[in-house]
Amino acid sequence: MTDTKTRILDAAESLIAQHGFDVSLRAITAKAGVNLAAVNYHFQSKDALIDALVARRIAPINRLRIEVLDAVEREHPEGPLPLEAVIHAFVDPPLRMPGREDIRILFGRLYGTPGEFLHRLFEPHLKPLAARFRVAFARACPELPPADLMWRMHFTIGVMVHTMSWSRIISEITGGEVNSSDTEALIERIVRFTAAGFRAAVQDAQSQQGARHA
Amino acid sequence: MTDTKTRILDAAESLIAQHGFDVSLRAITAKAGVNLAAVNYHFQSKDALIDALVARRIAPINRLRIEVLDAVEREHPEGPLPLEAVIHAFVDPPLRMPGREDIRILFGRLYGTPGEFLHRLFEPHLKPLAARFRVAFARACPELPPADLMWRMHFTIGVMVHTMSWSRIISEITGGEVNSSDTEALIERIVRFTAAGFRAAVQDAQSQQGARHA
DNA sequence: GTCTATAACGGGATAGAC
DNA sequence: GTCTATCCCGTTATAGAC
Structure with a gap:
């Protein structure tokens, strides 16, 4: 016991x-x-319980993310970083997570609830991480304007979080046609999708105004 | 009044x-x-209020999405559909939404809360829409295997939803450096990012097993 | 149709015995 | 450290006056 x-x-x-x-x-x-x-x-209260509960899972994941990123940067002390490797360092640890699927869903739930937990949990746990990865992504995509860089990091988080929240349900409603049990392949799919997104051309300031698709 | x-x-x-x-x-x-x-x-209950509240917003959005998609398909009665146009038909109506920013956040919150509302709201409102767009995306990406198609639709939804939930907060914590007030440009960024993701190469069944990034 | 008042309930938190 | 019993509050929902 x-x-x-x-x-x-x-x-x-x-x-x-x-x-x-x-x-x-x-x-x-x-x-x-x-x-x-x-x-x-x-714990003192229910809120404190939730704080402890989240901290218990986020801390080791972020530690791992930083470790993996450290390794990537050591292998590439100068020049551009390999984009897929940076994305991988970011999305792999939370998606692979220790055992229980519950944790993935819980994690996704946190991101899906902006406001309430932001200042209590994401500010301390996520802010330094975001700063660290921001420079890494900037090194991986040197030519990308800062605003686009931030948005694409944001989009990548969206893909990751939404997958964590919904992967099980997706498997259910598609009748197993889409299978989320193969974590390895799923991570690979996410990395490919988002890496391509990072590499997409940006619209220049001129054409930004009136562009529309036929 | x-x-x-x-x-x-x-x-x-x-x-x-x-x-x-x-x-x-x-x-x-x-x-x-x-x-x-x-x-x-x-209303009869609080739950019924929420149902009515969601239905009031989702219905016109989905109607618009279908209308736009209809137009795209009319312009391309056969052959592949333009991918950006299909994505646009899917993400533009919810992101542009009628006026109030609250609705975007609410919408994002719904997606971020899997389970509770799925069978009550998404099953009726979203299932037919997903089926419709699935064939459209298949026509836009004819060479994409079905499983990849589904996952990439799923990823696109993740980008859209996460942006809806967090755009305001993102603007705050980045100190206005990243600005979400320009809806037009934001939609354009999303379309570019996800379109590139759809076009990314898929890993073949062979290399799926042991691929890893240096 | 809309309000006042209250019922019936479940929530988090606490005091004190063990 | 752990349990029992209880307090107090906020919640949804309803009954009945206006």
């Missing part, structure tokens, strides 16, 4: 992934097989 | 965009300037 604290975290993680952040403490403690008051003993 | 029913819908829309779906009926009715009981009179 594991630690009470981690059992609460595990139960909360699973339930939040399935039912969202408004899961009751009663449901969590029931699933964890611990008493209702335990959650307020080990 | 407008209709009570629509005032409730407007208030709910705005508040949900800002604070999520667990906004209280008290807050909604207070903002709408109507009585608490009104929401249960005009």
